[in-house]
Amino acid sequence: MRILIVTQAVDQDDQALGFFHRWLEEFAPRFESIEVICLKSGRSDLPKNVRVHSLGKPSSAEASKGTGAWPLQRMRYAWRFLALTWRLRGEYAAVFVHMNEEYLLIAGWLWRLLGKRTFLWRNHKIGSWRTRLAVALSHTVCYTSPGAFVAHHRKSVQMSIGIDTDFFIPPESLPAPHTVLFLGRLDPVKKVEVCIDALRGIHTPFRADIYGSPTEPGSTYSKNIAEQVQSFVEKGTVTLHPGVSHERTRELYRSHAIYVNLTPSGSFDKTIGEAMASGCVVVCVNDAVRDVMRAELMAKDGDARDVARALEAALRLSPQERAAEMRTLRAYIEENHSLKELIGKLANELINSLSGSTIRR
Secondary structure, three states: OOEEEEEEEEEOOOOOOOOOOHHHHHHHEEEEEOEEEEEEEEEOOOOHHHHEEOOOOOOOHHHHHOOHHHHHHHHHHHHHHHHHHHHHHOOEEEEEEEEOOHHHHHHHHHHHHHEEEEEEOOOOOOOHHHHHHHHHOOOOEEOOOOOOOOOOOOOEOOOOOOOOOEEEEEEOOOOOEEEEEEEOOOOHHHHOOHHHHHOOOOOOOOEEEEEEOOOOOOOOHHHHHHHHHHHHHOOOEEEEEEOOOOHHHHHHHHHHOOOEEOOOOOOHHHHHHHHOOOOOEEEEEHHOOOHHHHHHEEEEOOHHHHHHHHHHHHOOOOHHHHHHHHHHHHHHHHHHHEEHHHHHHHHHHHHHHHHHHOOOO
């Protein structure tokens, strides 16, 4: 079977989407050929049966120099995308659209006319009429979080978050129990400011690292975060770092005892799973893992005081409690959210859709 995969980026160095390169590697042995259309491409090393077609979005540095009005750029990318889907029409029987519903809004009608089976991966809590239209144009919709906007649609299928458990593994020697990591974009949805406020309320000694860059370079939000954390930086208790590539995140998880994630429920942030697989004790607000984690490590969304309480609880775990929590979280990811399990299920859905056994109208 030959398929088309549509995604934002194919780039091992991409801070947010570098993980998708591993998805493509896992997809490759399961299909005769794979055509990939992405908005931008970078460093990659994929099997020969995977061909990548970039729509030509420039890097952030190039974009900052000015490459034309943004609405005009969007129109160019949309036209290139539509032209590619038509030119490659004989090279695929099914389409997997990862994350961006816009691609279905542009070409969903064409795929329907061509008789292509379409799959949409969407896991955001918030949706709109555009989302509903994209769902209508899809045959199957995939999500990971029970709180996702598309979760209760009759076309929807719940998937695992796809953690590479061969890559994300606990370290041989555990880091000091007072080390704290926050890893994520310096964007409002990540609620970095809540984490900083929570750190002000902690009385147990700690050493924290915040890694992340804003989606929009030089954003007001990221500048405010830098100002808010300055007093901690001067004391030497917190260090603010720029974002790193996906490959480098493993060493960050493995060198910290506690991982903090404050992304609200409704979107199962994959970094939670990566941290769990890597041996971190996790503090978060996400209901998707509420039944897995120790109750005292769950916090209320947006409540800095409650996040501080949960962080204090994590910092005060005994060595035995910490080891037990680490084993529980690692086993949960291995059993329910491994990359191999995810790609196997996705591949089966794609293949079976052509036989009609998993058609969802």
